[in-house]
Amino acid sequence: MTQESHIIKFKNVTKRFGGLVALDSIDFEVEKGEFVFITGPSGAGKTTILKLILGEFAPNSGEVVVEGKDLRNIKPKDLPFYRQTIGTVFQDFKVLHERTVSENVEVALAVLGLSESEWPERIAHVLSLVGLSRQANLFPSQLSGGELQRVSLARALVVNPKILLADEPTGNLDWDTSGAIMELFEKINKEGKTVVMATHNQEILKKHKKRIIHLEGGKIK
Numbered sequence: 498m499t500q501e502s503h504i505i506k507f508k509n510v511t512k513r514f515g516g517l518v519a520l521d522s523i524d525f526e527v528e529k530g531e532f533v534f535i536t537g538p539s540g541a542g543k544t545t546i547l548k549l550i551l552g553e554f555a556p557n558s559g560e561v562v563v564e565g566k567d568l569r570n571i572k573p574k575d576l577p578f579y580r581q582t583i584g585t586v587f588q589d590f591k592v593l594h595e596r597t598v599s600e601n602v603e604v605a606l607a608v609l610g611l612s613e614s615e616w617p618e619r620i621a622h623v624l625s626l627v628g629l630s631r632q633a634n635l636f637p638s639q640l641s642g643g644e645l646q647r648v649s650l651a652r653a654l655v656v657n658p659k660i661l662l663a664d665e666p667t668g669n670l671d672w673d674t675s676g677a678i679m680e681l682f683e684k685i686n687k688e689g690k691t692v693v694m695a696t697h698n699q700e701i702l703k704k705h706k707k708r709i710i711h712l713e714g715g716k717i718k
Contacts, residue, residue: 503562504529504660504691505550510559512545519545521715522559529659532682532692534702537712543695546712547662550693551583552576564659581609584653584661584690588668590645592637598624598648599633605652623651627681643674650681661685663694667701679705 505527512520520542527533535543548554549561552568561568564582571579592601602620611619624630627647637645646666653661663682667675679701686692696702702709711718 502528504531504564505693506560506562507546507549508560508562510549510556510561512542512549512554513557518715520549520556520712523712523715523717525710525717527691527693530686530689530691532686532705532707533694534705534707534709535693535695535712536697536702536709537718538697541712542715543697543712544664547585547664547693547695550660550662551580551585577608581656582659584656584658586646586649586653586661586663586666588665590637590642590649590669592645592648592652594637597634597636598629598640598651601637601648602652602655605655609656619655620651623655626654626684627651641674642670643677646670646674646678647681650678650685654685658690660691660693663692663696665696665698666694667696667698672700675701676704 503526507523507525510520510523511518535546537543545554549556550563552571555569593604596604599620602623603616606616606619621630624633627650629644629647629651632640632644637648640648667678670678682692682694683705
């Protein structure tokens with residue numbers, strides 16, 4: 498593999514929380530446009546990897562390199578700009594309940610600093626992509642769990658990220674709804690976005706045959 502093909506690289510990364518070793522000297526690479534699952538039992542270090550990629554944590558030792566940038570060299574004041582190239586989707590949706598679907602997506606654009614004249618077209622596009630055009634003016638309390646996860650996905654995508662991180666995105670959804678959400682991730686990946694998803698759902702792993710990085714006790718097995 499050439500250096501240019503990597504979008505994410507972990508080199509001998511260790512992360513400790515007090516006496517607990519969450520990640521122990523791990524190495525892996527993710528290529529541009531790849532779809533990778535991070536698996537392992539609860540507490541294995543899956544979420545820690547995603548937070549290291551986001552720059553929410555810093556490793557105790559080793560290098561986390563994203564798009565050629567060693568994250569140790571990014572100043573704290575520049576982290577928000579760095580994170581604008583990354584979309585995030587969580588198990589618990591993290592929607593704002595006092596705002597409509599459209600307004601939830603707008604929040605991401607406001608943070609991005611994009612001209613408001615460009616918002617309507619961007620929002621319409623991502624809501625159409627995730628199948629929520631008709632729900633644009635509804636509030637979260639009027640939506641199903643699957644629709645809430647679609648709002649979360651739309652908000653992640655509206656900033657046009659290069660990388661999409663997902664932490665157990667189907668954890669609170671039934672099987673049929675999970676399947677529909679996974680099809681959306683497949684579609685997004687086929688459009689060229691790199692997807693890194695933490696999941697322990699074995700059925701998803703069997704159905705969507707992607708590369709798996711399996712963690713146990715903070716090590717890649």
